[in-house]
Amino acid sequence: MDTSRRAAVAAVAGVVLAAGLVSVGPAHAAEPCTLYVSASGSDDNDGTSPNSAWATLERARDHIRLNGLNKDMQADLGVCLRGGRHTRTATFTLSEADSGSNGFKVVYRAFPRETPIIDGGKAVGDWNQVADRPYVVADVPESAGYADYFRQLYVGGRRAQLAMGKGIVGTGFFDEASIPNPPANPDRPARSYDGVEFPAAGIPAYTNVSDIRLLHVAVGFKIDYFPVVDISASGADKRVRLAQPHFQARLNRDDGSSLNYNHTFYVLNAFEELDSPGEWYLNRETNKLYYYPRPGEDVDQAGAYVPVVETLVNVAGSSPSAKASAIAFDGITFEHGNWLLPRDRFIGGTQAEAQYADDPFEDPNYDGYGGEVPGQIKLTNTKGITFTNNTVRKMGSGGLQLLTGAEDVTVTGNLFYNLTAAGVIAGRWMDVHVDDSERTRNVTISNNVVTDTGDDFFPATGISLMNTYNVAVTHNLVYDTAYMGVHQRKAEEYSLLDEVDGIGKTTISHNEVYNATSKVSWGVHDSGAIYTFGTWPGSVISHNYTHHTTSVSNYYSDNQSHQTRWDYNVGLSGRFDFSPRYRDPLSVYSSHNYTDFADNRLSGAIYDGDGKPHVVTDGAWPAEAQTIMKEAGLEPGYAGLRWKVPRENLADHSTVSQRSAWDSGLGKLWDGVTETGEAGSNVNESWVQFDLGADYKRFAFTLQQDNCCTWMTTHWKVQRWSASQDAWIDIMPYQAINTAAPVVYRPPADVATTNIRLYVRNSNQNGRIGVQEFSATGVRK
Structure with missing residues (x-):
């Protein structure tokens, strides 16, 4: 091994060792409450007990400022939000004046065993049926507090x-x-x-x-x-x-x-x-x-x-030398944030969350991009912010956004779902040349669930990094993203920037990513479940498990990749794609990887250790691969988060466990996309089985048959597995389908099961079956 290569490998190995120290365990016991805010409170109260809570976060913030409660702190100061809907009409802002001190934090957190919701939206009521039409209508005037524009x-x-x-x-x-x-x-x-x-x-x-x-x-x-x-x-x-x-x-x-x-x-x-x-x-x-x-x-x-307020929370210091610091958010639900930019201009031409500029010739990076899709919780010029145990959902843009000067950020144990863009967006496209104090750096993103992004923004990812330094993305569960699961891209494709205030040293390890690029049936592809673009020196992608990705690539090392390692990764039903557009001389290294995909693209890496990715056949994964799969994703202390995201369709792509005679279009059927893609078979009866992961009851099943041809599906039924009888039992008998519209069946008896099977058939001897959509809803037992 030559000296330069040995140095590069040693540097990367140091990152791997450091990455082992990044992961954190479950949160410690909650801090005591000092001040209280309640949706039913009053700002005329004193805010010092649950029964005398203030009505607004601003009242609590200003009380801390005016009384210097965050100066010379001797313990964490807990601002406890009572359960209920804290409706916002404007952004809640915090600055350096609101920082903690002496190593203690000002913590905005949920009152014990209650669920406060910071809500940027407004309820829509008084719906009226439109005469002779299947739809209803409601008034949403600005005079009543609605936004003049929303996309959700x-x-x-x-x-x-x-x-x-x-x-x-x-x-x-x-x-x-x-x-x-x-x-x-x-x-x-x-x-x-x-x-x-x-x-x-x-x-x-x-x-x-x-x-x-x-x-x-x-x-x-x-x-x-x-x-x-x-x-x-x-x-x-x-x-x-x-x-x-x-x-x-x-x-x-x-x-x-x-x-x-x-x-x-x-x-x-x-x-x-x-x-x-x-x-x-x-x-x-x-x-x-x-x-x-x-x-x-x-x-x-x-x-x-519908959403109203754009940006629910904005934490921003006034400069890189005056940072808002030592502030925490814990156990709070954020929802219904708006995004107004699409009202006045196009959105698109994107690379993930990076937006095309109004005038690309004015863009200093000369490649057309000029910003990014915003998040609803923003950090700018901050230090030591922690974001734990929160839920961010139903947003018109992204979730948590770490902007210029955000450093020493911990994002752990959160749920991000039902979002227009990524759950976490770290770094700015425009910050390619900022100095050390302005770089988004030293960030831990661990044990979060990120899912259901991009239904109204097809380039959306799960976790997106742009021009960051020393970010660890570890033990996350990321699934059902429109585009990539985990994405990083540097603004300038050919520049290096490998100094301490540069770009790189990313650790992407022990993540489980599945059903990434779920919009592939719309033509959205050219991606990977885990993807990196540009020179990110010292970066390590290791011990990840990706599966059921709907595009071809599970792991994608794209243009100008440089001084990175890809080790101990497992990819099910997708390839390793090490692009030949690498930086010269080649410095991408790889070993101990496994896939069941034979057609990998491997010219863009050096295969040391045990060589090129092992291609597994017939599901015979070796012990090392099985260990990687088992240990990827949420750590044991956070495993319960997997089931806390409401599942709109229990019978989605991720729960398909067995099938009979379905064609390759099956992956497009169960991902929730309507009016595109189909699954079918040339035989006149087929079934597909779903493992729901837990017992569910109070089922409703919806099926929409393909409207292609008269010889498609004419009957359907659903079965459940009965362990006591060791057999499949009909929940419903075969039902005829006489329409291309969705058909709903609700069982008359309240059955409970963990596994269901959908059967479809055509009564014609030479008939075929084809289904557009199937969904199952239920309540977890």
Whole structure:
């Protein structure tokens, strides 16, 4: 081994040893409460007992400031939030004036055994049935406290689908001569256009055009949401004019490979597309909200919310030398944060949470990106912040965001789910050249559950790092993400920045990641469950277990990877992808990896130790691989978090345990995507089995058959496993299906089971079966 390589390996080995010291155990006993806040309290109270609580967080914060309670502290100071909904109308802000002292923290935490909710949304009530229509309507005026723009509606805790048309392909771009064009990219062929032409039959006579968005999906990861300005006729076509300068800025990206008229587009938030259960539409001109209830759903009884406040909590010191420090959040639920930027401009052209700039020529990194999707809890110029045992859910953007100057942050034991973007976003795209005091650094992200991201933002990841230093991502459970599970990318592809205030030294270890890239059925791919891009010297990716990833790659070392190690990882049903676009000389090392995927891409790594990834056949995983799989994910003290995330569909992709005669489309069926993908079989009866992980009861089953052809499924039934009888027992007998609409079955008896089987059949001797969607809901016993 030459001297330079030995030094690189030794440096990386040091990171592995350090990583072993990063993981933390369960939280210690809660701090005593000193001050109290209650949703039913009053700011005229003294706030010193549960029965004399204040009404607002601001009252508690200001009391601490005015009385100097956070100066010369001798113990942690607990601000306890009583259970209930603490509705916000503005961001809660903390600064360096609110810091702890003497090694003690100011802790905003849940009152023991209660669940406080910091809520940035507003309930929607007084729904009325629209005459002769299947949907209901409610008023959401600004005068009543609603936001003038939002992209989410939550009904019964579930994110509803914005009304959407079926995919259409354009016939060409067009240029309006009367509209001045923003500058084109001088380094690429001229492409100055104002919109896309479509066949007229694909574009109905839409009303309220200004509220429509055009979703564009192409080349695997460049997903765009364009505001529509106008729709006009042009011969046999219709012209959809898109807002400038955003459309032109996006065109500047390249010569057409990532945005062209012959890609697939979808119309969003058009009244005329409100045609399926679970869809909604907002008319901003009339301040009316429409919703098409799901089968058997009573909207008023289920409860409906829309987001209002953008950024629920903002902790920010005034400068890198005046940081907000020693502050903690523990046991609090945060929900219903808004994101207003898409109201006025397009979002897209992204790499995960990195957003394309308004004017890419002004971007100092010269690659088109100029920011990132925001989080709802923001840390800027902070030190020693801990975020533990919290729940962050139902957000219009991301979860926790560590921005410029956030250092020594601990993020442990939290739930992040039902989010538009990543649960944790660490670092800023624009911070590639900041100095030591401004770098996002020294961060521990451990034993969290991150799931269900990106239903309305297809490039969303689970945990996303940009230009960070010394971040440990360990023992997390990440699943059902639209794009990557764990993602890191450096802004400048070719720069190194390996000094102490540089970028790198990431530890990604002992994580379980599954059903990442769940939007692959929409064409979202070119990714990996665990992915890294650019030079991150001293980084280690080890002891991770990825499985049931819906794109091809489980582990992806992409462009300009440099001085990293990939060791002791297991990938089920996906490949190792070590890109040949590595930094020269090659310094990516790999050993002791396992996969059951034969077609791996391996030219971008040096295989020391035991050589290239071991390809396992017939499920014969060796003992070392089994140990990696067993020890990945949540540590024992946090294992219970796995079951605390509500599961909208018990029969999702992750619970498929066995099947009979289904084709390869099965992975697209159970991921919750509607109107795309299907599973089928050439035989006339097939079954698929789901392991729910625990006993459930009070079931409801919904099946939607494929509407392709008359020879598809005509009957379905569900069975349960009875351990006492050692047999599969019918929950329901075979039921005929005479519609392409969703069909719901609720068992008349309250049965409980851990395993269910869906059977589908076609009575024709040569018939086939095909299913669009199947879901099961229930209550854990």
